[in-house]
Amino acid sequence: MTVRRGAEAGMLFASFQDGEGCKSYLVACSQSCSAAVIDPALDLVDRYAGEISKQGLRLRYIIDTHTHADHFSGARALHEEFGAPIVMHRNSPAPYVNLYVEDGHSLPLGDLRLTVMHTPGHTADSISVHVNDRVFTGDTLLIGGTGRSDLPTGDPNKLFDSLFSKLLSLPGETLVFPAHDYKGREHTTVGEERRSNPRLAKEERLDFVALMEGLNLSAPTHLTEALRTNMSGGKTVRQLLAEAAAKVPFMSMDELKRRLDRRANDFVLIDVRESDAFAAGHVPGAVHIPRGQLELRVNEALPDPSVEILTVCEFGKISTLAAATLRELGYGRSVALDGGMSAWREGGQPIHISS
Ligand SMILES: [Fe+2]
Numbered sequence: 001m002t003v004r005r006g007a008e009a010g011m012l013f014a015s016f017q018d019g020e021g022c023k024s025y026l027v028a029c030s031q032s033c034s035a036a037v038i039d040p041a042l043d044l045v046d047r048y049a050g051e052i053s054k055q056g057l058r059l060r061y062i063i064d065t066h067t068h069a070d071h072f073s074g075a076r077a078l079h080e081e082f083g084a085p086i087v088m089h090r091n092s093p094a095p096y097v098n099l100y101v102e103d104g105h106s107l108p109l110g111d112l113r114l115t116v117m118h119t120p121g122h123t124a125d126s127i128s129v130h131v132n133d134r135v136f137t138g139d140t141l142l143i144g145g146t147g148r149s150d151l152p153t154g155d156p157n158k159l160f161d162s163l164f165s166k167l168l169s170l171p172g173e174t175l176v177f178p179a180h181d182y183k184g185r186e187h188t189t190v191g192e193e194r195r196s197n198p199r200l201a202k203e204e205r206l207d208f209v210a211l212m213e214g215l216n217l218s219a220p221t222h223l224t225e226a227l228r229t230n231m232s233g234g235k236t237v238r239q240l241l242a243e244a245a246a247k248v249p250f251m252s253m254d255e256l257k258r259r260l261d262r263r264a265n266d267f268v269l270i271d272v273r274e275s276d277a278f279a280a281g282h283v284p285g286a287v288h289i290p291r292g293q294l295e296l297r298v299n300e301a302l303p304d305p306s307v308e309i310l311t312v313c314e315f316g317k318i319s320t321l322a323a324a325t326l327r328e329l330g331y332g333r334s335v336a337l338d339g340g341m342s343a344w345r346e347g348g349q350p351i352h353i354s355s
Contacts, residue, residue, distance in 0.1 A: 010029065010030055010031065010111055010112070010132075011027065011028070011029065011030060011112060011131075011132060012026075012027070012028040012029075012030050012035070012055060012057070013025070013026065013027055013028075014026040014051055014055075015177065015186065015187075016041075016044055016047060016048070017181070017184065018041050018043055018044060018071075020070075020071065021180050021181055021182040022039070022041050022068075022070070022071050022179065022180060023039070023177070023178060023179055023180060023181055024037065024038060024039045024040050024041055024044065024048075024074075024179075025037070025038040025039065025136060025177055026038075026048060026051055026052070026057075027109070027112070027114075027131060028055065028057050028109070028110075029109050029110025029111050029112045031110050031111050032109075032110030032111065033055075033056055033057050033058055033110070034057070034058050034060045034109050034110045035052060035055075035057040035058065035059050035060060035109070036059075036060060036061040036062070036063055036107070036109055036114060037059065037061070037062050037063065037078060038063045038065065038129060038136050039063070039064060039065055039068075039073075039136075039138065039179045040062060040064075040073065040074035040075055040077075040078055041071055041072065041073070041074050042071070042072035042073065042074040042077060042236070042239075043072075043074070044074060045074040045077045045078055045081070048074070048078060049078075049081060049082075052082070059078070059082040059084040060084055060109060061084055061085060061087050061099075061107055061109065061114070062075045062078045062079055062082075062084050062085065062086045062087065063086075063087045063088070063114075063129060064086065064087070064088050064092075064094075064230075065126060065127050065128065065129065065136065065137075065138025065139070065140075065179055066088075066089070066092075066122060066123040066125050066126040066127065066138050066139060066179075067088075067092060067093065067094065067123050067125055067153075067227070067230050067231055068179075068226055068230055069123075069151045069152070069220055069223050069226050069227050069230075070220035070221070070222060070223070070226055071222065071226060072222070072225075072226055072229055072230065072236050073229075073230050075096070076096055076233060079096070079098070085098035085099040086098050086099070087099045087100075087101055087107065088100065088101070088125060088127075089101060089102065089116075089118060089125040089126070089127045090102055090125075091120070091124045091125035091153075092125040093125075093231045094230060094231055094232075094233060095232065095233050096233040101116045101127065102116065102118060103116060103117060103118035104116065104117075109131075112131055112132065113131065114129050114130070114131050115129070115130045115131065116128075116129060116130075117129075117130060117135075117166055117167070118162075119137070119138070119140040119141075119162035119163075119166055119167060120153075120155065120158040120159070120162060121140060121147070121149055121154065121155055121156065121157075121158040121159020121160070121161070121162045121163070122138065122139040122140050122146075122147030122148065122149060122151075122154055122159060123139075123151070123152070123153045123154060124153035124155070124158075125153070126138050126139065126140050126147075126162070128140055128141075128162075128166070128167060130170070130174075133173070133174065133175055134174065134175035134176070134177055134187075135167065135170060135174055135175070135176055135177070135190075136177050136178075136179075137167060137176055137177070137178050137179070138178070138179045139178070139179050139180060140159065140162050140163065140167065141163060141167050141176060141178060141193060141197075142178045142180055142181065143176070143178060143181050143183075143185050143187070143188045143193075144188075144193075144196065144197055144198070145197065145198075145199055146159060146163065146197075146199045146200075146212075147159070147180075148212070148215065148217055149212045149213075150212075150213075150215065150217065151220075151223075152227065156208065156209040156212035156213060157205065157209055159208075159212065160205050160208045160209065163200065164200075164203070167190065168190060168193070168194055168200070170190045171190065172189060172190050172191025172194065173189055173190070173191060174189060174190040175187050175188075175189055176188045176189060176190060176193060199211065199212075225237070240321075241317055241320060241321070243324075244320045244321045244323075244324035245320050245324075247324045247327060248320060248323040248324050248327060248334060248335060248336050249335050249336075250320075250335060250336050250337070250338035251310055251335045251336070251337055251338060252338050253337070253338065253339055253343065253344060253347060253349065256269075256283070256310065256337060257349060260283070260284060260285070260350065265285075266307075266308065267307065267308040267309065267310055268287060268302065268307055268308070268309045268310070269283055269285055269286045269287065269309075269310050269312065270286065270287050270288075270289050270309060270310070270311050270312065270322070271283065271286040271287070271288050271289075271312045271313070271341075272289060272290060272291040272294065272311055272312065272313050272318055272319055272322045273290065273291075273312075273313050273314055273318075273341070274290055275288070275290065277314060277341075278354070279353070279354040280353065281341070281345065281351040281352070281353050282312075282341070282351065282352055282354075283312060283341075283344065283349075283350070283351070283352070284350055284351075284352040285352075286312060286352075287301065289301055291313070291318050291321070291322050294322055294325060294326070295325065295329070298326070298329060298331070302326075302331065305330045305331050305332070306332075306333070307331075307333065308333040308334075308335070309323070309326055309331055309333060309334045309335070310334075310335055310336070310337055311323045311326070311334065311335070311336050311337065312336075312337045312340065312341060312344075313337075313340050313341070314340045314341050314342055315339075315340040315342055316336065316337065316338065316339050316340040316343070317340075319336040319337055319340065320336045322334075322336070323335060323336040
């Protein structure tokens, strides 16, 4: 993660880059201290919050330049923390957008004006945001490249128009800040891209479309989950697990081993894996209640809600969800084993095999 700060007169500016080449930006009016975040990534939400607080800013807009297919948007997390509206183009399918914008709309940000340019092609809802000396181009125009046009709602013909009729019409000295750069570069200019961007060498529509259609790119790593969460407002699996993990304490393997060694029987050990896995080897003394049956069997299996309960699974994730569920059900002393049976076996700890 890198953060760079810089500004022209009247503007505060910071850029952020995560380890996967996703770029995001903080723009603020230095007079009024009102700020906008552009293309926030979920993993960097605490960094934006830190920067906003460090510079004494008030967040006014959270802008996603388009529906991202390759990473998780941090827009909702920022909205929950700061209450600022989430801004996207009206073509956005995301149900959590608070402020839909269209080509030519402006958003006042103190003395600054953020002007929206609809630049579809990478996606139907792609916008670029122009403010003073710079334009945030999302994945429409990249440094030495363009966004791809083969993902859902992409269209190489529209991308051609967005590039040649809109973005390249801006003054040559306009600074270009894209949503991605995989080589750690900060920005470019419209003039530089006109001169040296190999994709823009195809100035004939048919040549450009043929180039884009022939790229044959592999799908982004998190495509389905990113689209699911960014389009629906649902949670990522990691978020769900992190929320469960925040609600339960964990017990270390060493602590469990100590308890087994002293034959402690004042707690209940529940293995929540499926039957085959349980039979193949479990912690001695473990009770078997598969995660899928947990809620339906607790009354019979755990009549005393005041007992300490330790949940165990294969890798330590399902047991976290199970312990969080048990706490919600009133078993207030539920904890999860830190790590799972795979780590327990690797550590050479005692195993009981069902006969
Ligand atoms: Fe994108």
